[in-house]
Amino acid sequence: MGRYILKRLLQGVVVVIGVTVFVFVVTRLVGDPVKFMLPLSATEEERAARRSELGLDDPIPQQFGRFVGDIGRLDFGESTYVRGEHSLEVVLDFLPRTLQLVAFGMVIALIFSLPLGIFASRHPGSWVDRTLTTLSLVGLSMPQFFLGYILLIVFTVKLTWFEIGPGPWYTNLVLPAVCLALPAIGRLSMVVRSAMIDELNSQYAKVAKAKGLPQRRVVGVHALRNAGIPFVTLFGWEVIRALAGYTVVVETVFNWNGIGFLAVTAIKNNDFFLTQTIVIVVAVLVVIVSILIDISYKVIDPRVKLG
Amino acid sequence: MSTVHGTDEWTAQESDALAATEYEESITGRPYELQGAQRGLLGDLVHDKLGLASAIFLVVLATSALLAPWIAPYEPNDGNLSSALLSPVWHGGTWAHPIGTDWQGYDVFSRLLYGARTSLFIGIAVVAVAGTFGVMIGLIAGYKGGRTDRVLMGWVDVQVSFPGLLLAMLLIALVGGSVYTVTIILAINGWMVYGRMTRGIVLSVRERPFVEAAELVGCSSRRVILRHILPNLVSPLATLAVLEFARIILAEAALSFLGLGIQYPGVSWGLDIARAGEHELFGNQWLIVYPGVLLSLTVLSVNLLSSWLRVALDPQEREKRFAATATGGSNAAAAGV
Amino acid sequence: MSEVEPVAAAPEVLLEVDHLSVQFFTRRGRVQAVRDVSFSIARGETLGLVGESGSGKSVTAQALLGLIELPGRITEGDVRWKGQSLVHDAEPTLRRVRGHEIAMIFQDPMTSLNPLFTVGAQIAEVLRQHMGMSKRAARARAVELLDLVGIASPAQRAKQHPHEMSGGMRQRVLIAMALACEPQLLIADEPTTALDVTIQAQILELIAEIQSRLGLAVLLITHDLGVVAGLCDRVSVMYAGKLVELGAAADLFARPLHPYTAGLLRSTPRLDVVLERLVSIAGAPPDLVRPPRGCPFRARCERATDQCVEEMPPLVAKEGGRHVACWHALDTVAV
Numbered sequence: 001m002g003r004y005i006l007k008r009l010l011q012g013v014v015v016v017i018g019v020t021v022f023v024f025v026v027t028r029l030v031g032d033p034v035k036f037m038l039p040l041s042a043t044e045e046e047r048a049a050r051r052s053e054l055g056l057d058d059p060i061p062q063q064f065g066r067f068v069g070d071i072g073r074l075d076f077g078e079s080t081y082v083r084g085e086h087s088l089e090v091v092l093d094f095l096p097r098t099l100q101l102v103a104f105g106m107v108i109a110l111i112f113s114l115p116l117g118i119f120a121s122r123h124p125g126s127w128v129d130r131t132l133t134t135l136s137l138v139g140l141s142m143p144q145f146f147l148g149y150i151l152l153i154v155f156t157v158k159l160t161w162f163e164i165g166p167g168p169w170y171t172n173l174v175l176p177a178v179c180l181a182l183p184a185i186g187r188l189s190m191v192v193r194s195a196m197i198d199e200l201n202s203q204y205a206k207v208a209k210a211k212g213l214p215q216r217r218v219v220g221v222h223a224l225r226n227a228g229i230p231f232v233t234l235f236g237w238e239v240i241r242a243l244a245g246y247t248v249v250v251e252t253v254f255n256w257n258g259i260g261f262l263a264v265t266a267i268k269n270n271d272f273f274l275t276q277t278i279v280i281v282v283a284v285l286v287v288i289v290s291i292l293i294d295i296s297y298k299v300i301d302p303r304v305k306l307g
Numbered sequence: 308m309s310t311v312h313g314t315d316e317w318t319a320q321e322s323d324a325l326a327a328t329e330y331e332e333s334i335t336g337r338p339y340e341l342q343g344a345q346r347g348l349l350g351d352l353v354h355d356k357l358g359l360a361s362a363i364f365l366v367v368l369a370t371s372a373l374l375a376p377w378i379a380p381y382e383p384n385d386g387n388l389s390s391a392l393l394s395p396v397w398h399g400g401t402w403a404h405p406i407g408t409d410w411q412g413y414d415v416f417s418r419l420l421y422g423a424r425t426s427l428f429i430g431i432a433v434v435a436v437a438g439t440f441g442v443m444i445g446l447i448a449g450y451k452g453g454r455t456d457r458v459l460m461g462w463v464d465v466q467v468s469f470p471g472l473l474l475a476m477l478l479i480a481l482v483g484g485s486v487y488t489v490t491i492i493l494a495i496n497g498w499m500v501y502g503r504m505t506r507g508i509v510l511s512v513r514e515r516p517f518v519e520a521a522e523l524v525g526c527s528s529r530r531v532i533l534r535h536i537l538p539n540l541v542s543p544l545a546t547l548a549v550l551e552f553a554r555i556i557l558a559e560a561a562l563s564f565l566g567l568g569i570q571y572p573g574v575s576w577g578l579d580i581a582r583a584g585e586h587e588l589f590g591n592q593w594l595i596v597y598p599g600v601l602l603s604l605t606v607l608s609v610n611l612l613s614s615w616l617r618v619a620l621d622p623q624e625r626e627k628r629f630a631a632t633a634t635g636g637s638n639a640a641a642a643g644v
Numbered sequence: 645m646s647e648v649e650p651v652a653a654a655p656e657v658l659l660e661v662d663h664l665s666v667q668f669f670t671r672r673g674r675v676q677a678v679r680d681v682s683f684s685i686a687r688g689e690t691l692g693l694v695g696e697s698g699s700g701k702s703v704t705a706q707a708l709l710g711l712i713e714l715p716g717r718i719t720e721g722d723v724r725w726k727g728q729s730l731v732h733d734a735e736p737t738l739r740r741v742r743g744h745e746i747a748m749i750f751q752d753p754m755t756s757l758n759p760l761f762t763v764g765a766q767i768a769e770v771l772r773q774h775m776g777m778s779k780r781a782a783r784a785r786a787v788e789l790l791d792l793v794g795i796a797s798p799a800q801r802a803k804q805h806p807h808e809m810s811g812g813m814r815q816r817v818l819i820a821m822a823l824a825c826e827p828q829l830l831i832a833d834e835p836t837t838a839l840d841v842t843i844q845a846q847i848l849e850l851i852a853e854i855q856s857r858l859g860l861a862v863l864l865i866t867h868d869l870g871v872v873a874g875l876c877d878r879v880s881v882m883y884a885g886k887l888v889e890l891g892a893a894a895d896l897f898a899r900p901l902h903p904y905t906a907g908l909l910r911s912t913p914r915l916d917v918v919l920e921r922l923v924s925i926a927g928a929p930p931d932l933v934r935p936p937r938g939c940p941f942r943a944r945c946e947r948a949t950d951q952c953v954e955e956m957p958p959l960v961a962k963e964g965g966r967h968v969a970c971w972h973a974l975d976t977v978a979v
Contacts (some may be wrong), residue, residue: 023474211821244473
């Protein structure tokens with residue numbers, strides 16, 4: 001197992017390097033970072049000066065070398081948006097809020113998708129099942145930011161259950177977490193349903209029944225554990241998608257100060273170093289989550305041979 | 308023929324069991340499970356009806372989008388404040404602005420039309436570009452195998468792990484947001500799923516005897532690929548392309564929503580939702596809702612269509628299923644005679 | 645070889661199948677998988693149920709334990725275990741009986757075990773369910789059972805997962821699991837079909853040995869006449885969902901009464917006879933969605949007459965404990 005984790009970590013490193021290189025190349029070749037670091041009124045000389053100060057005139061390989069060296073020292077450059085602060089610190093400041101949001105949202109998704117999926121699988125074709133499936137489909141088709149606004153309109157504007165603005169963290173967290181969770185519940189419950197139907201139709205489930213085991217054990221122990229395998233995979237992917245994508249949108253809609261929100265602001269303000277940093281941090285997070293998924297795979301399924 | 312009670316559960320179970328065996332690597336949230344639910348409603352008829360309705364909706368939408376420059380009553384960015392915030396016709400407005408105007412005086416109907424243009428065009432364009440590239444890579448990787456395969460799939464693996472939305476945002480910020488840049492960038496982010504799927508199918512198909520036979524007879528690689536392998540790709544690729552189409556529409560909307568996609572003077576539903584969200588959350592919410600509903604309906608129709616396409620396009624599957632039920636004891640066989 | 649049992653000393657009848665019918669409701673219509681089947685099994689006896697694919701034998705077996713699931717259903721008849729119905733309002737009885745008084749082993753050892761749990765745990769499970777044993781006691785007993793069915797190093801094997809074992813070994817595990825609660829009837833649904841020929845012989849020997857040791861009744865379902873000949877006291881033959889013949893094994897093989905049985909016996913290849921061509925029964929089984937009105941075998945039978953086309957022959961008792969469903973059974977003059 002230890003060897004496997006090592007291997008995956010190495011793979012992860014490759015990915016992070018890939019991302020970093022990509023960001024590096026793209027930002028230097030495609031745009032001119034200095035253009036936005038100085039006020040519009042800056043002269044060309046001032047720009048040139050800044051450029052050489054940052055070493056942007058040097059040949060690319062040299063720049064890259066320096067870049068890697070900087071990162072090695074965890075110097076991700078100074079953020080221009082948040083004046084003078086180190087990018088990494090800024091990102092780490094905002095990160096906990098995102099983690100809160102994703103954690104809360106995914107827990108909600110987990111709590112609801114499992115029972116709903118199991119219920120639907122045991123009563124396929126029933127009205128509950130059909131309703132669930134239809135709602136899932138609708139949820140899949142709605143863009144998440146629109147869903148966010150709908151939630152806001154219904155619960156904040158019309159029903160005034162929640163208020164926009166500062167308040168205790170748990171009330172503010174509810175709507176955005178629900179917004180994250182709903183489409184995930186839609187997708188995940190469908191997977192649970194399919195997987196459970198498959199498992200309940202399997203030979204071993206029949207054998208378990210023939211053994212005289214009560215149905216709740218056949219469903220809850222035998223079938224569920226097998227269905228857990230695809231579920232864990234997809235749940236892991238949901239978490240990754242949330243981290244790497246959805247938080248950006250959801251945080252923007254709800255003005256939630258996490259790294260998604262930060263990313264948008266950084267990009268819009270052309271804060272080049274900060275953006276770079278966010279992308280790298282997110283890539284690292286994604287790698288960590290993937291490794292965790294793979295490990296939990298092995299825990300559930302003894303057949304899996306890792307390495 | 309005679310359908311008796313119990314059919315609902317059976318077909319639902321069967322469809323889902325079949326569908327569930329096809330877990331794809333990419334998460335496109337495909338609604339295959341819907342088949343089971345729909346069949347449960349009234350059998351095949353309703354299923355086809357929904358597919359049909361979706362197809363009709365999309366055709367109407369596409370036609371309107373195509374003809375937008377001629378049928379839109381106004382330019383999308385042409386408004387003046389004196390005609391701001393007019394209500395739609397059913398709330399007391401006039402037919403001059405059938406769905407009203409926003410706070411800048413822009414005609415909502417025109418903007419919806421042009422937004423459709425943007426979404427549909429980008430959807431198709433990205434699928435075309437990403438699909439072509441991805442399929443090519445997949446064919447090469449699958450057919451050549453060995454090191455080529457490993458290298459190419461390694462590339463896929465690495466790129467798949469990239470935080471796509473963030474990178475797209477970054478790129479757009481650098482090159483500016485227009486229909487063309489958005490298309491290219493979304494294609495860069497989205498070709499991998501075609502590559503993986505193509506490669507998977509090629510790998511499984513080329514093991515089959517008829518390919519080996521073709522090679523033995525002396526067919527060139529290119530011929531083998533084109534004549535023998537490609538036809539097996541058509542059906543799954545078509546389904547994937549349709550689902551990707553839906554996903555791209557949502558992706559573009561999200562980017563535009565964030566202000567990092569289509570920007571003024573371009574028109575996009577996502578952009579409109581963002582603008583309205585900022586401005587009219589506590590006011591005229593319909594300005595947020597209408598583009599959103601249209602966007603959702605479009606994606607929903609595409610998803611429904613893909614569900615229907617899947618079954619319709621797979622004659623082998625249909626035939627197999629039918630044959631299974633056609634021979635006398637085989638449903639008993641299903642229970643293990 | 646077993647002789648025909650004298651009626652006077654008949655052992656207690658445990659299982660009675662009484663005009664059982666099972667149908668599957670599909671989009672094409674109702675598949676009549678089992679039609680009006682009746683037989684019984686007494687304590688300690690081995691009954692073979694023979695038929696080709698699609699004859700309804702597995703469905704019958706599963707119906708006995710209430711394992712038929714949608715879209716199938718028992719539509720008529722009854723199954724009685726020691727007098728109690730296993731079909732009508734039977735949930736409590738079934739729960740008690742399954743795995744405990746009646747145990748079943750299935751055809752495919754590869755998929756019959758849950759891949760995620762150890763073999764020992766799965767055997768222990770049934771012990772804890774029916775005998776209320778503690779976890780430790782059940783695990784210990786599971787190891788004993790593995791030993792009983794001839795698995796070497798049972799303690800180690802108990803901690804393994806199914807995928808770490810061969811097919812033959814898995815089937816032994818399933819047998820151990822079935823025997824765990826000392827059932828009175830073992831239903832074996834094609835227990836050897838998925839195994840190699842050499843392993844087949846071992847498994848059959850194992851079943852025979854256990855049967856004589858525990859006095860177990862066995863319902864052996866198979867399409868293989870060779871398997872039946874070695875093991876069974878009585879044999880029943882099914883065709884297209886109907887029971888067409890029933891009788892003592894040796895007698896039935898020596899003197900088949902139903903043309904289908906005769907056909908089956910004729911078409912079984914023998915190693916001691918040199919044949920130019922293999923013999924088979926011409927034609928194919930009828931469509932079970934619209935079964936023909938008369939005898940299902942008539943299309944393939946040399947002795948068929950108009951009566952065979954019009955009327956379904958009932959299962960008739962003949963002397964010596966034989967039953968046959970044929971208008972022109974082989975002990976009557978051919979028409």
